[in-house]
Amino acid sequence: MSAGARVRLQGLKLAFGDMPAAEVDLDVEPGEIVVLLGPSGCGKSTILRALAGLLKPVAGLAEVDGRPVGDSDASCAMVFQEDALLPWRSAVRNVEYALKLRRVPRRERRRQAEDLLAQVGLEGFSDHLPGQLSGGMRQRVQLARTLATRPRVMLMDEPFGALDAQTRSEMQQLLVSVWEQYETTILFVTHDVDEALLLADRVVLLSPRPATVREVVGIPQPRRPGAQFEPEFTRRRYEILAAMGETPVPSALSIDTP
Ligand SMILES: Nc1ncnc2c1ncn2[C@@H]1O[C@H](COP(=O)(O)OP(=O)(O)OP(=O)(O)O)[C@@H](O)[C@H]1O
Secondary structure (H helix, E strand, O other): OOOOOEEEEEEEEEEEEEEEEEEEEEEEOOEEEEEEEEEOOOHHHHHHHHHHOOOOOOOEEEEEOOEEEOOOOOEEEEEOOOOOOOOOOHHHHHHHHHHOOOOHHHHHHHHHHHHHHHHHOOOOOOOHHHHOHHHHHHHHHHHHHHHHHHEOOOOOOOOOOOOOOOHHHHHHHHHHHHHHHHOOEEEEEEEEHHHHHHHOOOOEEEEEOOOOOEEEEEEOOOOOOOOHHHHHHHHHHHHHHHHHHHHHHHHHHHHHOO
């Protein structure tokens, strides 16, 4: 299966006209999950878009496996919060379409698409149109379709931001199991500190716009259900919130203060 690619951002400067959007140095190891966390509007999505080749840097380098984005053979797949499924195609035909773009022979597409849908827990829903599926199910189809492109880097822009807490947690677990299987490199944007802690090997804290790397926090994994209730998780959570200037004052400290 597709092992992940190395991603390197070196002195990467991004701008919209005169307005600077980001200035970033960051190395991501093959198969690593790096979460970008930062204030709204700081430039997180812009960084992902540059990596997807949708925005040309003003200066610096964005490399995938040692080659500039665009020149690289390594495929970077973007996953958005709003699913980008074709509404007139059933779940299986949406996935088949990605296989077609990869030039998988027609006779193989149906079986591979069904396998991918089964991997994301959608057995029995192949013939449903996107409009007949819940938000979480549509994100599952989107994940299956993304996997069909055999991405070596997945660029995920708040993919679970619109889901309810329970569905979001299920999708996080699913993403981890898919990542363990495919060993894809993942850059993941979120506003949610708990989501960052659960998924990341490293959390990159960005400054307000233009986004620069303020701090990188390593997260000891393995990821396991219930990890969020362990003291280490709470400590990291506090460390990240403190670095973001959002430290909650523990109630014990606020008592007896003169
Ligand atoms: N196409 C564009 N043209 C001009 N300015 C833009 C464009 N896209 C984004 N911006 C601006 O660039 C800045 C960074 O936007 P970006 O969407 O990357 O932020 P973000 O950190 O992902 O925000 P959020 O967390 O709210 O999604 C913002 O000030 C935004 O208004």
